[in-house]
Amino acid sequence: MANKKTADLKVNLGKLKLKNPVMTASGTFGYGDEYSEFIDINKLGAVVVKGLSLKPKEGNPPPRIAETPAGMLNAIGLQNIGIDSFIKKKLPFLRQFKTPVIVNFFGDSIAEYVKTAKKLNAIKGIHALEMNISCPNKQAGWSIFGTDPKVTFKVVSEVRKMTDLTLIVKLSPNVTDIALMARVAEDAGADAVSLINTLTGMAIDIKTKRPKLANITGGLSGPAVKPVAVRMVWECYKSLSIPVIGMGGIISAADAIEFILAGASAVAVGTGNFINPEATVNIIKGIKSFMLSEGIKSIKDLRGSVKC
Amino acid sequence: MSRLFKASVSENKELIKNHYLLTLNPLKKIKKPEPGQFFMLSVDKGLxxxxKRPLSIHRLTGGNLQFLYRVVGSGTNILSEKKTGDILELIGPLGKGFPFKKTQKNIILVAGGLGIAPIFALAETLAKIxxxxxPVLLFQGARTEDEVLCIDKLKSIGIDPIISTDNGTLGEKGNIVSVLKKYLTRHSLPVNRYILYACGPEPMLKSLSSLAIKHKLKGYIALEQHMACGLGTCLGCVVNTIDGYKRVCKEGPVFPIEKIVW
Incomplete structure (x- = not known):
């Protein structure tokens, strides 16, 4: 048909090719199985799984979550089944889809990051790695991976040597200069950066005078953090030559488009999955209809096109 | 079949101050919930x-779902203002309900306050066997006489509960676990012929659990916890058990009473 309108949603992250820019944010989508009841996983740009470590982790004591205005605090503490269980019990399920699987992982030392990356690199059905250097709920001292530029450079460059998969570094917003941290990740060999992880926050029960989380502080996510996230994506986009994956409070196509205008090559939906398990596919549909109605042929034409 | 669905409010009736009975008419065919299972309800379209709020199923009437809830915070406050015809989005049924199908034992039900919501669901299901x-024995505790809910509905299914209230306005004065304790002592029940099902506030479940362990009484309790996804992915609703942290939304909300670490 001569008048057929098309919208090209394809994007690349390093070597990784995505059919559309919408991914799931680590820790909000489990290992995909629970959500396959609600959405067709084949429609997603990529699935990012719950953060994994070499050995299973128990996580933090409850209560682990508290709702706040337009957001939520969590202090799960990176509870996970460990890499071996993931490969054996969860990856076969994800392999049946035509959607790339991005494995989010972390370590408690540089050596552990390296060992984990090496192990994951050899597994069939894993298309990219996302290094979590930015969880706000780990023990004191751990935060240096994502907040001390020297340590960030070291851990990212060591992991880089271990893998030829697309390497994404997930950045912490709990820093003074996020663009600096993003440049450090790029210099250390990252193929992309993803941001933001949650913002450290706290909520108090005024009657008991106790923090609402057993961990005292937790990570704030949801629409409440979106303007902060958009600003940080924009700062990183201006400062980098590698792709930026934007996230933080995306619950609608309009939110996703805002991130893309700020410079995101791809976006991830996190807390939005909790509000509506169909959020990701609704956002993909919404981006497409926005592009068609605005006459935008390729999503690449939208990227970073905010007029400042 | 996706468990995400919309339902219209048939009725949202204030039974006593701050306590409501919500009747919803699902707009599509849904999976039949088991007693002890729950639904996530969106109370508002805003941010x-x-x-969503987790509420345990109270009753199935025709094709309708009934929930019994108390206004405790902003979410339930908004829910209490829903009018007939309003549309809510739900996910469910979720979690594991009370295992009871094959039980041939005498059944002891214990409900504290709003814990009667799922316990009534179980009692009504048992009555249909x-x-x-x-045989079913129900111990029901509440703060005051007003808050002893479902009495008429229980009578209609042949259950006459043993009641206690904190202020003594109905039944015995004191908490329901001490009433059960006296009952167990007085009747020296052969515990292996009995099974316990309970729901209520945490202090009640905690003392019930030590009583059950002391008397070697087996049973199940339904727990409550703040939830984000309700589906098992966020790991936000865990409870500590002798086998480690377990998700209230997935492995629960019903757990064997002896498994919980208080």
Whole structure:
């Protein structure tokens, strides 16, 4: 048909090719199985799984979550089944889809990051790695991976040597200069950066005078953090030559488009999955209809096109 | 089949101050919930509150779902203002309900406050088991006489609860666990012929659990916890058990009573 309108949603992250820019944010989508009841996983740009470590982790004591205005605090503490269980019990399920699987992982030392990356690199059905250097709920001292530029450079460059998969570094917003941290990740060999992880926050029960989380502080996510996230994506986009994956409070196509205008090559939906398990596919549909109605042929034409 | 669905409010009736009975008419065919299972209900389309609220199923009437709830915060406050015809989005049924199908034992039900919501669901289901149905004994505790809910509904299914209230306005004065304790002592029940099902506030479940362990009484309790996803992915609703942290939304909300670490 001569008048057929098309919208090209394809994007690349390093070597990784995505059919559309919408991914799931680590820790909000489990290992995909629970959500396959609600959405067709084949429609997603990529699935990012719950953060994994070499050995299973128990996580933090409850209560682990508290709702706040337009957001939520969590202090799960990176509870996970460990890499071996993931490969054996969860990856076969994800392999049946035509959607790339991005494995989010972390370590408690540089050596552990390296060992984990090496192990994951050899597994069939894993298309990219996302290094979590930015969880706000780990023990004191751990935060240096994502907040001390020297340590960030070291851990990212060591992991880089271990893998030829697309390497994404997930950045912490709990820093003074996020663009600096993003440049450090790029210099250390990252193929992309993803941001933001949650913002450290706290909520108090005024009657008991106790923090609402057993961990005292937790990570704030949801629409409440979106303007902060958009600003940080924009700062990183201006400062980098590698792709930026934007996230933080995306619950609608309009939110996703805002991130893309700020410079995101791809976006991830996190807390939005909790509000509506169909959020990701609704956002993909919404981006497409926005592009068609605005006459935008390729999503690449939208990227970073905010007029400042 | 996706468990995400919309339902219209048939009725949202204030039974006593702050306590409501919500009747919803699902707009599509849904899976039949088991007693002890729950639904996530969206109370508002706005961003505050953001998350759906978990409510356990109270009753199935015709094709309708009934929930019994108390206004405790902003979410339930908004829910209490829903009018007939309003549309809510739900996910469910979720979690594991009370295991009871094969039980031939005498059944002890214990409900504290709003814990009667799922316990009534179980009592009503048990009452429908063709004879010889297992004998059911219900211990029901509340703060005041007003808050002893479901009495008429329980009578209609042949259950006359043993009641206690904190202020003594109905039944014995004191908490329901001490009433059960006296009952167990007085009747020296052969514990292996009994099974316990309970729901209520945490202090009640905690003392019930030590009583059950002391008397070697087996049973199940339904727990409550703040939830984000309700589906098992966020790991936000865990409870500590002797086998480690377990998700209230997935492995629960019903757990064997001896498994919980208080």
């Amino acid at each position: 505050d509150p953001l998350l 063709p004879p010889p149905a297992p």
